[in-house]
Amino acid sequence: MATICADFTLTLRIVDQSRPSGISVTFFAENTALLPCVRSSGDVISLHNITIALHHGESFFIYDKKFSSFALFEGKASTECRPYQHSVKYKYLASKHDNEILTQMRMWLVSHPLGHKDIELQLMSIKSDSAFDLVCKVLHVHEASNGVWILYVWDGTDTPVTEFQMMLDTESVTSPPLHLEEAPLPREVLFTLPCVGSVLRVFTNRFFKEILHFQKGIYWARFCNITCKQEFGMWKGIMLPVCRVRLLSNEDDSVVERLKMFDSRIATKVHRRPMASLPNVSDITDVMEHKRTGYITLMESLTHKEVIHKFKTLVRVVAAYPCQDNDLSLLVAGCHGMRLTLEDPTARIHAYIHKDDGANFFGGSVTVEAITRKMNKLLGITEPEVDEQASASKRNPPWIWCCIKSYYLDENDIWGSRRYRIFDTVIRD
Template identity: 80%
Template sequence: MEDAAGRQRKRQRDGDRAPSTEAAAAVTGPSAEAQYLYLPIADALKAPGVRVCLFAAVSDIGAAVRSRGTDFTLTLRIVDQSRASGISVTFFADNTALLPCVRSSGDVISLHNIMIAAHNTELFVKYNKKISSFALFEGKVSTECRPYQYSVNYHGSKHDNEILTQMRTWLAYHPQDHEDIELQLRSIKSDSAFDLICKVLHVHEASNGVWILYVWDGTDTPATEFQMILDTKSAASLPLHLEETPLPREVLCSLPCVGSVLRVFTNSFFKELLHLQKGTYWARFCNITCKQEFGMWKGIMLPICRVRLLSNEDGSVVERLKMFDSRIASKVHRRPMASLPNGSDITDVEYKTAGYSTLMKSLTHGEVVHKFKTLVRVVAVYPCEASDLSDLLAGKHAVRLTLEDPTARIHAYIHRDDGASFFGGFLTVEAATRKMNKLLGIPEPTDMDVGEQASAPKRNPPWIWCCIKSYYLNEDDIWGSRRYRIYATEIRD
């Protein structure tokens, strides 16, 4: 028996011009309504050069870019029951509004009058902007069968609903996203592969050829732990960021003030980088991993990692934006997630009613000199010897604290004239050391076996409230010479 693809090739050879010539598969029934013969992708691949119709699910979404000519182009990857690996479809249009705008991976697309072509032995779907047409439908079973976008020359039929329902049913059991390994930044883990849906805010190529992607989803990365032993060398060399050099101020000011911005590193160039460099996109990183470096989270793209660009209307994107809107609507939930429900009561501040600011909000503040109250952790102190605390109490020199919250890390100084008030009076060196250890998360020694400390070699600094004000050292470079100092803050007994 002659298969459908064979019949279509025969019609074209015989010059059969069915209505719309769509796949030579559009036929006219008694009611003069066009009907379409949709092929599985696997069967369509057997008929290169023949016009066919397809109903498939969108697995990967590209970005609209200008072609080498005057058109705009967009590439999607589509799959169905017959070919899980899918095939790419490249669209061309006079402007981006005429290109498909897929809301979510897993949505369904209907394609009329397209052809299978080959380039460098790789097969792809050839879309002709003059005679081809498309329609996009939501992939969820419970939604209506009307398309949410369709090209001007697209004509469907009532029989399409049956095929759409079959495709949606298949998708329900074969989702395009693997939610079982999908994490948010607030729940990332070390040395395990997972999927991450996030907004790519900035892309930077380092001098060593490594690409850094700055990603965000509105949540906070988990608080990390630090080595118990804090010496002067490690405290002095603790970096404020993972990049070689700080971000330019104009880039820094474009980053959100609430929620962590994770730095994701990759040694490999991938095609989606071209899109991510030119604009802000949401994306799904499949098979990404993380590790902790200097107490900061570092994302790493594995060789098997794939990147899927997502529409702002993708269900996962909409869900994350709703969660973030809910978070910033509450003054309490803007605070570090790890500090909730309450911050530590280790410190006392004079300005209790002052509003809360993240460190990033201060870094991006429009004025170089300002004051704010924040909730942070003290991850290091430099210098950190007992004699240095003694000099601070005596008003001889300052001590530098390294503070962090989920948005940034800064150095803040306790000036020599603030030392006594910070510790709550002119204390002995032993008493001041004990208070500083509280801030650093170093437990007090006990009468128990010293070997117990070896079983818990990490420290977890508590969240503390403190008041900070900024200043500058050089009038000719006020932003480059900006510094921070702690004031109106006291460590409680």
């Protein structure tokens, strides 16, 4: 019986003074520990005994595990000329000219910085239907029942707010989903996600070797040529066929930059709020005696250690059910309540206004017309008489303060039957 040994591979794009456009080099090794692990874009690699090949008219290098060797150095100007990683099987042996060449390369990089920054975005600036690079932390990987892989990625910033279609009859009956996955994440996974900053779901139809790393631990990575689109008012990342993934170390400049930004963000209470809500929040709602209560995100509530708790949060109302005139008349009469779909950059939940809370929530309004006007404010529907030039197809809900308490319906399944209820929140006139 023949035994087939599959090598691990890694492809790097390298540049120097003679070839600023770069050339690819492919490495082969028995395991990933023997492959180069570049700490930061712009670091310097020295290669010995590599093979030059030609494919479709383009030259590239091949690193042969049998006789090639490499060494990796920091790209920043430094007196340190020792490599932070080198090949093991055939140990890298420095020549007498290596220090001089390394210094020249570092000086050249100062005046010729790498050009990836112009297409490198953060989650707070992602765009629809355009290709870009994304540097982020891969928190979790899941294979859906249809064979699609979902990667949960984060960089400490918030995805941009989205606009919604104007409320139609069909939309008032069917609220938008709370997540893009087939089913909500298990609680043990939910508890591993950050409570500040958006977690983007990235979908791909193909398996790639880096998924094996992501399944074993949390890694920072660069996704090259990724795109995004909006579904149900939520951002969805999509890996294009030409997308490439490169693992990054915590010392990579892009990673360090993002970690510093996040540390600065969570250092103050105000900056923990949704980025799109700053500097001002609308005064549509009044949270009464809870104005000095601390703010938490929806993800902090979803991962709260106790199933029953109260909190104040900053959200947008993306949908309401029911919201047609005949239903609102029953709401005025105290016959039934209402379900609102709330979102912030971290999560989306359903929260209920119980029928005995309706009068208080709507500030004592007793007519369908008055309640409709206040609901339009919450949903971001522009009044025609206020702005006749407003778009008739889009709405942009404002950020509002809201007090919420959780409860459960089934003592035998307190977490599975948990619900949310709005209280001590009033819509202003």
